[in-house]
Amino acid sequence: MRGKWENTTMTCPYDVLLSRLQSAFDHVVVGADPVLRPSDRGDYQANGIMALAKSQGMAPREMAQRVLDVLDLSGVAEVEVAGPGFLNLTLTSEYLDETLRALLDDERLGVATLTPRTAVIDYSAPNVAKEMHVGHLRSTVIGDALARIYRFRGYSVVARSHVGDWGTPFGMLIEHLVDLGEATAMAALSIGDLDGFYRAARVKFESDEDFRERSRQRVVSLQGGDPETRRLWQILVDESVAYFAEVYSALDVTLTPDDVVGESYYNDMLDAVVTDLDAAGLLVESAGALCVFPEGFTNREGEPLPLIVKKSDEGFGYAATDLAAIRDRVDHLHADELLYVVGAPQSQHFEMVFAVARAAGWLPAALRCEHVAFGNVLGPDRKMFKTRSGETIKLIDLLDEATERAEAALVQRSQDLSPEQRHQLATQIARAAIKYADLSNDRQRDYVFDLERMIAFEGDTGPYLQYAHARLRSIFRRLGTAWDPRAARFSLGADAERDLARGLIAFPEAVDAAMATLHPHRLSGYLFELAQRFTTFYEACPVLSAPEPSRTERLALCDLTARTLRLGLSLLGIEAPEQM
């Protein structure tokens, strides 16, 4: 997973160890993997000896010796062979001291920037004139975390919220808008009652033959480019996008209206998709529809499965839009990487779209293109999370409820906060609770939404991490006199100090793992563990009352921990308040 991206700096111990081990392993077999892991035996362990020994028909112990003979870890770590042939590596105290002091001066806390690439990340994607609900939570939160991580690593990120702003429902929506009158409709939409608007349109559509007919005509006008119809449609889009911006802001998500590029944006490119697929000899007419049959996909009957590009009614399917979007992103946005943060049920669709794009030559082989799939948000009954009456739950309601609970908890504890401060803080805690709960689960799995648990201040939660950070910051508020980080020397005499230090130097590994695997929970898990290391340290080691030079050393550890938590949380899109 490493080595795919070139590092511009190399400061973290893992990288140093890996490169030293790698050259030793290369002496035996070039490219042999040392299999370097964090370990509680030493600081790290290299498990690659056994596999290498097997491949060379040697005894593992003998192989270990052979590698040790050429392994140069001077100034970095001590090594010892254990068990069948594990290399247990313990960083020298000089090297730890050196590394930690370098971190004190490093705003990036050891995380290297990568050679810049452009990544287009497709996420969130709500529908125009429809409420943002829990179904959009994961895409929005995971996508935004990935975008933040990528940016921090030096990538240029183009975010795309691929909103549903086209298709047959818009006939009915526009007619409903006309019925209400523009002013009334805009007022309704601007207060965020998108669902009410949609539902009312739907009801009329189902019960009123005349309305239904008008709606059909409206679709035709819309697709035909009738200016007045387009103007009305634009009102729906603009009001919705403005509303999404409010929700994004409430969630502290980085998406802006500029990132909201709906399906309609690609309309003009759809004909070319068809023409070019045809020219490439990929297009087949089947049952009146224009299709591509990518290899390896079959339907229920075992027959080839089509990707329908143009429907038998002449309309374009969403596959056409997705294909057009790929071309646009590769050709015009110059993407080196494409990510689609979309639910797991669509995995086959994306596999097919990617296969067709590759077959058509629109996706260079070197370009990373991935469906970042995720599981469902489940309710307490382990079914799709809905209200008791079976309705979808608005994101904004979810956030409001979380904020209320956080606020209630704060009332009991924080006496010195003004109501405004308390509300502001409660908002930050609520966002942290919801986002962290999502990001700390393996994204591929379904997870059970339990607000009670996720907003708790104890346990593996966002608020717990925020609290750890706030405790750290309070130390510096009570400091009184200034301290000089540059005077810090890390002797790490106490176990708790050393454990904390080991956690601190591993931050780059966690960021790297989250990015390489596109699994933000690798980072959240790291942060939780770091917070635990800190609280253990904090119990065992007095800071402010410690004698020098211990006091300065411990303050430096606290400083690094606070900054690591803050930076790590920020990469997940979670704020770290100074006080709680």
Add this chain to the structure above:
RNA sequence: GCGGCUGUAGCUCAGCGGAUUAGAGCAUCGGUCUACGGAACCGAGGGUCGGGGGUUCGAAUCCCUCCAGCCGCACCA
């Protein structure tokens, strides 16, 4: 029927290319208590890693198979 995902402690979940004793949180029980923010810490109990085979010196992890659940499988995105 085919394909995908999932099945680890009472509950919610980690376990990253197989590796030295399977972890955490919550809950339970027992400690710490003039406390640098106790919204904390320390400790205990609790698991035949869905079942069964296989490969291996070694498997929660790889392969096969079975069972259970969720999802997808031609014109809604």
